[in-house]
Amino acid sequence: MAAVGAGSVESPFFDIPGTDEEVMEDFERITRNAREVQLETLRKILERNRDVEYLQRHGLDRRTDEGSFKACLPVITFAAIQDEVERIADGDLGPVLCAEPVMSFALSSGTSGGKSKMIPRTEWSRQQIIKAGKITSLFRRRAFPRKRDSDKPVVMMFGYAGRQFETKSGLKAGAGTTNAYRSAGFRNSKFTPFEMASPFDVVLGYDVAQQMYCHLLCGLYRSQEVEQVGAIFAYMIVEPFRLLERVWRDICTDIREGTVNERVSDPEIRAAVEEILSPNPELADFIECECAKGWSGIIERLFPNVLYIISNFSGSMLPYVAPMRHYAGSLPLMNGAYGSSECWIAANLDCPGLADSASYTIFPDLAYFEFISVNRDSAGSEFVEDSENNIVGLTDVKVGQEYEIVLTTNAGLYRYRQGDILRVTGFYNSTPKVAFVCRKNVVLSVNTDKTDEEELQLVVEKASQQLKEANMELLEFSSYADHDSQPGHYVIFWELRSHEHLDMGLLEECCTVLDRSFNDPYMRGRAALTIGPLELAIVKEGAFARLMHQFVSDKGIGASQYKTQRCVTNPASLKILKDETIVTIRSQEFPKELLAAWHPSAKIA
Incomplete structure (x- = not known):
């Protein structure tokens, strides 16, 4: 079924530059002029959504200036728009929250303290990821020149698509990563700047234990080609290498004989992996020898061309930094992007940086950002909102202060409390760098x-x-x-x-x-x-x-x-x-x- 929504499709929200030089020039421009870019971003959002029901109900009356927006629109949580989201999911074709057609819904993981929320996703959401991804990948490429001469780096990516659900309107709903992996564009080489070590059918499977084993098997089989090891969250890298400690003999047998262990019973996953395997006794002997030596530094010993390990090591992932360093040896641990189901917000541009003290640079054109100033109570155990001047703009935040982030996006979120507590650590030009502190109310x-x-x-x-x-x-x-x-x-x-x-x-x-x-x-x-x-x-x-x-x-x-x-x-x-x-x-x-x-x-x- 076609995407739900109303209004004509206008020109792209983002001007996505082409060459590396253009990418960097554009990024320097928007970060030098963060305040002006924020005002223009808000104006674009309000102009494109001028006839949206939600904005009209709050009396904005097509105005696009910051003052009118703040005077008319309340700061909200998801509960305030849940009815509107359900109407869209049930098939309401009107401009309920946004003018742009809704393409899918991103489900929050629900592991940060509440049940899953359905966040509308539009073409704007996809463009946002593409633009931010270009910038962050360029920073990494400059810091870590590739060792191999090939079109794309091979990545041992521990990816798991998960299941999508269909709403009454026919739109798909799933985790952000699920929607990405199951989109037509992800398989299209034009949109993926890397090659996965595993066949894509492994990612699309539904049994995590079988998928994890096959990611290890395929990554080790292609260990001389792999240039990055990664996952969305650090847990999903640590857990496979803990598994490797238990199953390395089985994996060596599979590589030696060109077979797939019987623990992999999913026919599509099994067939896809069997297709790329052929017997390699020499590689199996090498892996067997290295595993027998112990697990400290096992990644850099087994994958000689890996440049870094990329994941999210901050916030609730901090406990995985120590075991990750144990497995990684001297390889850099890189934090990637910072975002949520609602919006891509920032990225780690400090290459290589420290995994356990990551600062993320906010991109001032990805959304309109506000910050609610919070302080700890006298015991340091609870966040209390600052009563004076407690909502500030992107460029008015102070280094060392903690804030709850508030988002306004082109996909139907207006002054939306996202729930993360951030600490401002500095500035890149005039845009802030932030560290993730914790989820509020967990x-x-x-x-x-x-x-x-x-x-x-x-x-x-x-x-x-x-x-x-x-x-x-x-x-x-x-x-x-x-x-x-x-x-x-x-x-x-x-x-x-x-x-x-x-x-x-x-x-x-x-x-x-x-x-x-x-x-x-x-x-x-x-x-x-x-x-x-x-x-x-x-x-x-x-x-x-x-x-x-x-x-x-x-x-x-x-x-x-x-x-x-x-x-x-x-x-x-x-x-x-x-x-x-x-x-x-x-x-x-x-x-x-x-x-x-x-x-x-x-x-x-």
Whole structure:
């Protein structure tokens, strides 16, 4: 069915430059003149959508100036436009939210604290990605000249298309990566600046375990050609190399004999992989020898032409930086772009940069951006909106200040609170560079305490340092607030790799460190007996992989877009973690001792 919407298709929203020199000249121009570009971007959005029902209802009356826009349009969340989105999905052909035809819906992953939202996607959305992609790839090419002389670099990309759903209108809905992978353009070499090491049928499969094995197999089979290793999120690179530690002998057999292991039962995936394989005993012997040496630096040892590893290592992906460095050796870890289902926002232009302290440069012509100034409360645990001058424009942000980002796009979002908290780290010309802090409202809370994702990661990182003494390694973690017990308490799930046996004494120490390391309201709650002793639950190795499989199966999103839930609220996910728990430890700390030992979590090194 044709895309839903109304209004004629106008000229492209973006002037997408052609040559590398034109790309850089254009980028320098828009970042030098970010304020003027923002005003022009807003004018374009409002001019193109002047007859849209939503804007008319709020009294904008075709005006395109910034002052009228801010006076008429409220700052909103998705709930304010959910009815309009559902009307479009059900087949309303009028200009409900945007004049441009809606081509599909992007489903948010739902792993950042809420259920999936359906975000309208238009031709503007596609152009936005193409333009930003050109700029970011050019910065990377300049920093990392290619080693091989071929038309396109071969990338070992751990991509998983996932499922699309069809709305009543006939439009497809899926995760952003799902819609991209399943689009006609993605297979068209004109639109893809790289060649995947795996056949595309592997990406289009529906069984993540089979896909992951085949990505490894095909990447290793083409290991002399591969120039990049990547995935949308770092988890989806770390997890395959953890799998490699278990299946490397099977992969060596497949490469030696030119076969595909029986674990791959999907006929289309199997046929596609068999088509590119032929026996290569010499390569199999080399891989076998390198794997037998151990796993430190395995990527640079097996892939001699890889320039860097690209993914998202910031925010909730920070815990994967250490294992990724273990596998990568000296290879640079590159953060890619920063965006969401709603909009591409920024990209990491610091090449190579530091994976665990990425700054993303905002592109001032991709959307109209506003920022709600937020501050931490006195305990440093909750974000509170600044009452004075709390909404500022792109060029008015201050270095060091934290903000919630607000988007206005050509695809029907107007003054939309996207939900991410960002910290301004500097400027590129006159446009800000930002670091991702956390998702707003993703917290643990039992009483008056509120623990955000950033603090949870710091506390877990501190406590897990104890594990090295016993040759144990923290692979994954999550948490939930148990309100069924009296009083309620925090439960922290850990998945460990234990090379010997679980040292219960050491785990009790870890539990104590966890219980001692949260914020002031938590400590006061423990002292007042309104928060119970923290519980550390050790789950079976592989439990978080099963959690991912369950989530992908239930939600229908591609594994590419999956992020481990650091705070579990979904009953099915919680059941998996509870069922996989093999040991539980309750903190033996007495409240008064805890309060005496407390040091603010903000000081955790």
